[in-house]
Amino acid sequence: MTTRAGFVALIGEPNSGKSTLTNWMVGAKVSIVTHKVQTTRARIRGVALEGAAQIVLVDTPGLFRPRRGLDRAMVAAAWGGAADADIVVLLIEAHRGITPGVEAILERLPDLPAATPVVLAINKIDRVKSEVLLELTREMNARHGFAETFMISAERGHGCDDLKRWLAGALPEGPWLYPEDQIADLPMRMIAAEMTREKLTLRLHQELPYQLTVETETWEERDDGSARIDQVVYVLRDGHKGIVLGHKGETIKAVSKAAREELETFLGRRIHLFLQVKVRPGWLDEAERFTEMGLDYRDSRG
Ligand SMILES: Nc1nc2c(ncn2[C@@H]2O[C@H](COP(=O)(O)OP(=O)(O)OP(=O)(O)O)[C@@H](O)[C@H]2O)c(=O)[nH]1
Numbered sequence: 147m148t149t150r151a152g153f154v155a156l157i158g159e160p161n162s163g164k165s166t167l168t169n170w171m172v173g174a175k176v177s178i179v180t181h182k183v184q185t186t187r188a189r190i191r192g193v194a195l196e197g198a199a200q201i202v203l204v205d206t207p208g209l210f211r212p213r214r215g216l217d218r219a220m221v222a223a224a225w226g227g228a229a230d231a232d233i234v235v236l237l238i239e240a241h242r243g244i245t246p247g248v249e250a251i252l253e254r255l256p257d258l259p260a261a262t263p264v265v266l267a268i269n270k271i272d273r274v275k276s277e278v279l280l281e282l283t284r285e286m287n288a289r290h291g292f293a294e295t296f297m298i299s300a301e302r303g304h305g306c307d308d309l310k311r312w313l314a315g316a317l318p319e320g321p322w323l324y325p326e327d328q329i330a331d332l333p334m335r336m337i338a339a340e341m342t343r344e345k346l347t348l349r350l351h352q353e354l355p356y357q358l359t360v361e362t363e364t365w366e367e368r369d370d371g372s373a374r375i376d377q378v379v380y381v382l383r384d385g386h387k388g389i390v391l392g393h394k395g396e397t398i399k400a401v402s403k404a405a406r407e408e409l410e411t412f413l414g415r416r417i418h419l420f421l422q423v424k425v426r427p428g429w430l431d432e433a434e435r436f437t438e439m440g441l442d443y444r445d446s447r448g
């Protein structure tokens with residue numbers, strides 16, 4: 147049997163559903179999802195199988211107009227992921243249509259290597275009527291020569307099978323890139339930190355989720371099969387620390403519990419999770435932090 151394998155980069159505006167689609171295709175939650183924009187910060191690879199094909203999904207941060215250092219690194223990571231991929235999938239939201247953000251992405255598509263097919267995936271079709279979809283498909287295809295258009299609901303899985311099969315068939319022939327049982331290309335330490343960041347993002351309001359980062363400091367295997375994980379939540383200001391901790395430490399306790407439960411499900415074993423909150427005023431502009439997050443700050447394509 148001929149095997150196929152390759153990289154499929156998912157690009158789109160923040161919140162368009164890239165991580166949801168990645169997780170659906172992989173069949174496990176390898177990338178965190180929230181209702182807020184700019185959840186994904188690094189290029190996260192999820193590995194999906196379809197027949198004899200191994201599809202390496204490159205979930206990227208959303209594309210938007212960057213301002214601060216972290217934003218620039220995120221957007222650069224997303225375009226970098228697209229430029230390196232065998233196939234690019236552009237996700238747009240059915241109910242929002244061709245927004246200024248989508249326009250900006252369309253303008254940059256011609257900069258991708260000419261041989262890279264770009265597929266359009268109109269997501270969140272559960273939110274609109276079918277007439278809207280046909281019109282949007284027509285308009286988008288008038289703007290760019292997409293290799294194919296799919297209408298999907300990443301959350302419900304509608305249309306995702308078709309897209310997955312198409313991707314599998316379009317990937318180049320070749321040996322698989324990862325062992326059969328690998329589902330993500332991200333160190334467990336980082337997946338664990340991401341899970342905590344998801345729970346913080348869901349619990350904290352306004353700008354705070356964007357002004358913190360989580361790092362796994364130590365991971366200690368125990369004889370009884372469990373593991374002790376120590377993580378640090380870095381915030382920008384002293385005042386943020388109090389909010390993250392919450393009244394009598396309630397917020398951080400709830401976050402820790404939710405993250406631990408998810409980690410235990412993911413790993414199938416007991417986890418002891420310890421969170422600490424530290425102030426680090428400049429972390430948003432520190433290049434070394436981005437490297438730890440898997441972002442290459444020197445990349446200037448953003
Ligand atoms: N109604 C509906 N909501 C969806 C669908 N797919 C994703 N969502 C929701 O859209 C929100 C954003 O999803 P994500 O997967 O985090 O989006 P993203 O593109 O990865 O976002 P960033 O990482 O911020 O760039 C979440 O609340 C999802 O549950 C869908 O098919 N229908």
Ligand SMILES: [Mg+2]
Pocket residue numbers: 164165166177178179185186205206207208
């Ligand atoms: Mg995401």
